[in-house]
Amino acid sequence: MEKKRAIDEMIKTWELEDNVVVDPILALLHEQVIEHERKMLERGENVVWVTDLLRCSQKRIFEEKLGLVQMPTFEMLHGVIVHEGLEILCFTKFGWAKEVEFEKEVEDRDLYEQTELGEKLVHEAVEGRVWKVHGRVDMCDGKRIYEIKTLSVIPSAEVSEHYRRQCEFLNWLADADECMLIELSHTGYRKTIIREKATEEDVLRAIIEFKAPRWAWECRYCQYSRWCQYKVAG
């Protein structure tokens, strides 16, 4: 009887106003993911996140038009747990900062492309337009920044182009000399130091350039794929 009462009490704390029973742990993890997505949705004009520079341009258009956030998958929730765990451990044991946000401004300017006939103007600057670039590094030890990735399997090939680019953008954003990329899976662990740094022009090109998808595999995991004219089989 005691046990039953204890369970009833516990379930009561899971009840939301509309009487939907939700596991509080799952709800907490969802909240962590959705909070970040919401922040991205609420960005103002001329505000971009580093993640925007690394993903399909059409996704942002769908988000703004439909106001949808990505529903968290179990892989994402698992990633939240691993991130939080490692970040808290390193904060507690080594005093490393966690989830550090950065912002940098980039002035709009003309961009050119080299063609066989010489330089071609591919983007004309809007006078006075300034882009605000936001991003977050997982950890920072005062000398270098850290980016954590959770994977099902660590590929035997070297670090993916996608992760490498992300670290290069973060090095630029945080004015860091190097980014330690930590890849974690159930069966392995790999650390790679990325010293390359994106330039301001690289960032501006990534902001301006419309690329849909940006990576061949993106459409496979995209919640907008059924409405998208740019969808590719990847």
Ligand code: SF4
């Ligand atoms: S389906 Fe592909 S091209 Fe379309 S929005 Fe999604 S990722 Fe981008």
